Amino acid sequence: MSGMSHTVGSNTTHRVVLPFYFYAALAFLAATVLLLQSSSAFTGHFFQPAILAVTHTMALGWGTMIIMGASHQLLPVLAENRLFSVALAYVSFVLAAIGIPLLVYAFYTFQLGWPARWGGSAIVLAIICFVINVWGTLTGGNRDNVHAVYAVTASVWLLLAAFTGLALVYNFTSPFLPQGSLAYLPLHAHIGIAGWFLLLVIGVGSRLIPMFLISKYTNERLLWVIYFLINGGLLTFLFLFFLPPGLSFAWMPIMVVIIALILFGYYCYCCYRERIRRQVDSRMKISLASAGMLLIPPGLLIIVVAVLPAGHVDSRLLLVYGFATFFGWVTAIILGMTFKTLPFIVWNKLYHAQTSAGRSPNPGELADNNLFGVTVAAWLAGSLVFIAGICCRRVPVLRGGAALLVAAAILYNWNVWKVLTHKSPAK
Amino acid sequence: MNVVTNNDLQCTIALAALENVLDPEIGLNVVDLGLIYRLDFDESGSGIAVTMTLSTPFCPMGESITGSVEQVLKETFAGPSVTIELTFQPPWSYDRISEAGKIFLSR
Numbered sequence: 001m002s003g004m005s006h007t008v009g010s011n012t013t014h015r016v017v018l019p020f021y022f023y024a025a026l027a028f029l030a031a032t033v034l035l036l037q038s039s040s041a042f043t044g045h046f047f048q049p050a051i052l053a054v055t056h057t058m059a060l061g062w063g064t065m066i067i068m069g070a071s072h073q074l075l076p077v078l079a080e081n082r083l084f085s086v087a088l089a090y091v092s093f094v095l096a097a098i099g100i101p102l103l104v105y106a107f108y109t110f111q112l113g114w115p116a117r118w119g120g121s122a123i124v125l126a127i128i129c130f131v132i133n134v135w136g137t138l139t140g141g142n143r144d145n146v147h148a149v150y151a152v153t154a155s156v157w158l159l160l161a162a163f164t165g166l167a168l169v170y171n172f173t174s175p176f177l178p179q180g181s182l183a184y185l186p187l188h189a190h191i192g193i194a195g196w197f198l199l200l201v202i203g204v205g206s207r208l209i210p211m212f213l214i215s216k217y218t219n220e221r222l223l224w225v226i227y228f229l230i231n232g233g234l235l236t237f238l239f240l241f242f243l244p245p246g247l248s249f250a251w252m253p254i255m256v257v258i259i260a261l262i263l264f265g266y267y268c269y270c271c272y273r274e275r276i277r278r279q280v281d282s283r284m285k286i287s288l289a290s291a292g293m294l295l296i297p298p299g300l301l302i303i304v305v306a307v308l309p310a311g312h313v314d315s316r317l318l319l320v321y322g323f324a325t326f327f328g329w330v331t332a333i334i335l336g337m338t339f340k341t342l343p344f345i346v347w348n349k350l351y352h353a354q355t356s357a358g359r360s361p362n363p364g365e366l367a368d369n370n371l372f373g374v375t376v377a378a379w380l381a382g383s384l385v386f387i388a389g390i391c392c393r394r395v396p397v398l399r400g401g402a403a404l405l406v407a408a409a410i411l412y413n414w415n416v417w418k419v420l421t422h423k424s425p426a427k
Numbered sequence: 428m429n430v431v432t433n434n435d436l437q438c439t440i441a442l443a444a445l446e447n448v449l450d451p452e453i454g455l456n457v458v459d460l461g462l463i464y465r466l467d468f469d470e471s472g473s474g475i476a477v478t479m480t481l482s483t484p485f486c487p488m489g490e491s492i493t494g495s496v497e498q499v500l501k502e503t504f505a506g507p508s509v510t511i512e513l514t515f516q517p518p519w520s521y522d523r524i525s526e527a528g529k530i531f532l533s534r
Contacts, residue, residue, distance in 0.1 A: 073487065080484040211483070214453065214532060216521050276521055277453070277532045347451060348487060363451050 014349045016089040018420065020069020021342055023097055024334075025416045027061025029409040034108070035386075036406050039398035042390050046318045047182055053108035058326040059192060060100045060123065064158070066334055067200055068092065068130055070341055071151065074204055075137045078147045084136025088129045095126035112172040120166040127162045131155045146223045150203020153231065157195025164188040187241055193325055194234050194257060198294070201333055202226060202264050205291070209268055212284055212340060213275040222267055229260035250305045254298050261294045282369065286376055287336030293329040297321055319390045327383050327405065335376060335412065339367040342419050350424040366422045371415045378408035430458075431465040431478075437504075438466045441475070444503040448495045451488055455531055457496065461523025464514065475500050476510045480519045489513075 031054055038050030072089050076082055083089065102119025106112055134155040138148040165188050168181040177184065206223050209215070233256035240249055268291045272280075280288075300321040307313050347363035386401025432438035445463060446456045457463060457479070465478035477496060481489050497509045524532070 076485045077483060077487060082485075212452070214521070276524065276529065278534065344452070344487060348491060351451075351491065360451070362454060 013086055014345050016086050016093070017069050017073045017345055019093050019097075020065050020072070021338065021345075021416065022420065023093070024062050024066035024069065025413045027057055027065060027100070028331075029406070029413055030104075031057035031062055032402065032405040032409040036399060036402035039389070039402050040395045042319055042386075042398050043393040043395060045315050046322065047185070049108055049110040051319075051322075053104045055322060055326065056100070056107060057104050058330070060096070061104070063197060063326065063330045063334065065096060065100075066338065067197075068096070070204070070337070071130075071134065071200075073341065073345060074208075075134060075148075075151065078145060078151060078204070078207060079138045079140070080145070081137055081140045084133050084140065088133045092126045092129035092133065095122045095129065099123035099126060106169075112169055116169045116172075117166075120162075120169045124159075124162045124166050127155075127159050131159050146220050146227065147203050147207045150199055150206075150223075150227060153227075154196050154200035154203060157191055157199060157234070161188060161192035161196055164191060187238070189322075190234065190237060193297075194230060194237075197325075197330055198257075199227075199230055201330075202230070205287070205333070206264070206267060208337070208340070209284075209287070210271045210275075213271055213280065214277040215271040215275040217267075217270045217274040219267060219270065222263060226260045226263050226267070229256050229263070233257040233260065251302060254301050254305060258295065258298050258302075261298065264294070265291055281364065282372060282376070283336045283339045283364075285336075287333055287340070290329045290332035290336060293324075293332055296328060297325045300324065316390050316393070320387055323383075323387060323390065327379075327386070331379065331383075335372075335379065338412075338416065339364075339372055339419075342416065343367050346419050346422055350422065360424075366419045368415050368418055371411055371418075375408050375411040375415065378404050378411060382408055429461075430463050432467065434466075434468045437468045440503065441466050441500060444499050445496060448492065448499055450482070450492065453532070455524075455528050457492060459525040459528030459531065460519075461525065461528075462492070462519065463496075472504070472507065474508045474510065475504065476512065478512045478514055480514055482519050484515050 034050065034054045034057060038054065041048045041050040072083060099119045099122030102115045103123060104119075106116035106119055109115075134151055138145075138152050164184065167177070168184055168188060171177045171181045171184075202223075210217055233253040236256065237250075237253040240253065268288055272288065300317060304313055304317050304321065307317070343363040343366035346366055347360070351360035382401050382404030384401070385404060386398060389395075389398030389401050430438060430442065442458050442463070445458050448457045449455065450457065450460055450462075453460070460482070462481065463477065463479050465476075467476040467478075468474070469476075477500070479493070479496065481492065486492075493511050493513065497511060500509045501507065
């Protein structure tokens with residue numbers, strides 16, 4: 001028997017992580033099918049039932065579910081501590097898995113009564129469980145860790161975004177806010193996009209990118225600067241939103257976030273330049289490319305803000321902004337990181353003590369590389385065609401783009417399924 | 428590699444065997460990665476004490492790697508008791524990768 005002074009391995013369990021990945025893959029497929037079915041909605045205003053349904057399927061079912069799942073695996077690594085509660089992670093999954101389809105159904109049919117309220121409430125409860133788990137894991141570990149601080153802050157912003165969203169749902173049917181819910185949508189959306197997605201992706205990415213590249217580069221001070229810029233930008237946005245003459249200065253928080261993104265791009269470049277491992281696989285390439293794509297949505301926002309004083313913002317700009325966020329960089333980073341992290345989790349389950357040469361495949365071999373390449377090609381082509389369709393307001397072009405995205409989602413699901421059902425030849 | 432030992436001959440045999448234990452992500456063995464700090468053999472030949480590290484505390488692959496180190500040593504030395512002590516003092520750094528390891532990674 002071996003004795004170990006430090007415990008390893010059982011920091012979390014694959015049983016709680018894998019359902020999040022599986023659910024997210026199905027949500028991606030559902031979102032693309034909804035997109036195909038509702039393509040014509042993208043020729044009009046952005047506030048439409050079908051667009052709300054697609055957006056929330058992407059933001060919650062796809063982005064949030066997979067990030068929450070991966071967080072349950074990565075938090076112990078970030079915090080150098082065990083996952084606070086596996087049971088809470090299960091509860092979080094079940095509540096979110098029930099709440100998301102209810103909310104999406106409510107948006108799609110625009111019945112903002114009980115399905116939206118119950119769905120939204122279940123999602124808020126799921127996120128509360130998640131926040132407790134993040135907080136418990138990170139505060140019990142290495143508290144000075146910048147990546148851990150990113151994760152805690154992002155989870156708090158997520159909770160705030162969810163609470164705001166639920167308030168807007170209630171405000172639709174029983175108005176209690178000074179203005180209609182539509183007026184508060186930018187608030188809800190940007191707390192979610194910048195506070196949750198952006199902060200968590202940068203916090204976790206800045207740990208994983210040098211780890212996977214085997215890079216010597218570290219720059220904690222730069223990561224703190226980026227952290228304060230993003231949070232400062234978001235807080236400035238909230239301040240401007242509620243206090244006049246807010247919109248005249250709307251470019252300020254956007255510029256602050258753009259500076260943060262340029263600095264993060266510089267951080268990724270330095271990690272890449274100082275890498276020890278020369279070969280960079282296609283999954284890392286797409287993940288690094290997504291860091292560059294981060295600049296597209298705020299770039300579009302600058303155009304929106306520049307147009308605002310004229311009093312009329314073309315809805316196409318806002319549609320492209322939303323699409324480039326959820327189908328663009330959020331999807332890009334998930335496509336890349338799914339096939340970096342998922343094979344590891346499955347490999348760890350199957351080849352537990354078989355790391356000797358020739359006894360087990362490399363984790364990367366569990367996913368199909370060719371299938372991944374075709375998936376990325378279909379996603380990229382579909383996204384570009386769909387954006388062209390939004391710009392020219394042509395339904396056939398939108399349908400063509402959406403069909404390619406459905407193909408990308410099917411291929412992605414196929415590859416995820418291959419990894420999940422991989423069997424150890426030794427057994 | 429700088430592995431401390433109380434038995435040079437046994438250590439050479441053990442390190443040769445441990446070159447078969449790979450970090451699954453990197454594909455490089457634990458010896459060239461510099462994860463092994465110390466190998467002590469008791470005089471009766473019935474026990475091996477390994478002091479090693481991981482590239483990061485709470486490494487998700489930690490159990491796989493330490494399990495394989497134990498398994499390989501048991502197979503090589505015909506079933507002694509293997510004690511693995513994980514330490515993060517000093518923490519692992521890229522400077523611990525051997526020249527052969529650096530050449531492997533730069534391919």
